[in-house]
Amino acid sequence: MPKTTAMILGDIYDAWRAQDIDWLASYLPNDFSHITNVPASIGPTAGSCHGKRAVIDRWRAVMADFEFLTFDTSGLITERNRAAAEIPFRYRHRASGKLFEMTKGSFWTLEDGWPVRLTEYYDLAYIQSFKASLMSENAD
Template sequence: MPGSAKATLIDIYDAWRAHDLDWLGSYLPADFSHSMNIPAEQLDLSGMRDGKLAALNRLREIFDSFDTQHLEPAALTLCGDKAIANVTTRCRHRSSGTWLCTTKKHVWRIEDGWPVELSEFYDLDQFEVFMKKARR
């Protein structure tokens, strides 16, 4: 992966940890897309968001609902036009106090050194158990 793309993704993760959407958004093109593989019946914020503003609005809602205490990507791996990282996350569902400790896979699509798409893949069985506890 070109050094600039790797540095950009590292900055994006720093901005994500800081919940700084202006900083994070400064790296995203207008046609950026973000998907999460979580079924909508488990989390209404899941699915695909097309466009930078839609993706950032979803992240804002996630930040409002979940207090992320830890977000750490493993080494970024280049695979063609994709960058892949396993991301260890520890967050608390704000309204219930329930904790999620998981590793999710991030797959970034890169064009001309810039991220144009992020697909997040969660352990769906683990996430379902987490959401059931959170909704009690």
């Protein structure tokens, strides 16, 4: 039985929760793109990123910096060539122990049911505040 879009994205999200980047990468084409509404000046995990290797390196950095506590994809809505979800999540910053929690919007573009692009929207003010709190903590 061929996998449905919901099954493929479910596996991708399960791999993310498990912090298993190799499993996650097995679902992405070499020309996969990841775009966030966060300016690239915020850091290496922000802005546009193209190519499976670059995207995987980006996500490895997130996994290195954060422990994933909750990541709720139960609201995922799928169609053959697109999918979307509001994803509430809670991570713990490994170095500081601070909680990082918000809801992001994720929008997938698929071709023949397989992901080719992920565009995500975050609370930019929250991210800037969190980053500033880490910087001020490091300055002390």
